[in-house]
Amino acid sequence: MNESQRLEIIKNASSSKANKKVSAEFEDLLEEVLSEKLIVEHGLIEATDEDVKEEFESLESNEGEDDEDFDHDENLVDMDHRSAFWAELES
Numbered sequence: 001m002n003e004s005q006r007l008e009i010i011k012n013a014s015s016s017k018a019n020k021k022v023s024a025e026f027e028d029l030l031e032e033v034l035s036e037k038l039i040v041e042h043g044l045i046e047a048t049d050e051d052v053k054e055e056f057e058s059l060e061s062n063e064g065e066d067d068e069d070f071d072h073d074e075n076l077v078d079m080d081h082r083s084a085f086w087a088e089l090e091s
Helices: 003-014 017-042 049-061 084-090
Strands: none
């Protein structure tokens, strides 16, 4: 194999999809490091109105969800309601 063939193989390998995946992972790591550096040097950045709206919307979307009473304790039971068993005992 001559030098031009070896260079062609290296060129193809460096432009393959596998290297692009590694480069994307590297970009994520670089972004994290730069964000950390920014916070260390300048402190936390004030929240914008858009940030507050997004957080409010995400919290609001969870508002209507009912938790399942998996252990049947009184935390989710209507305490004013009597079961049929107790109603029968009291009569």
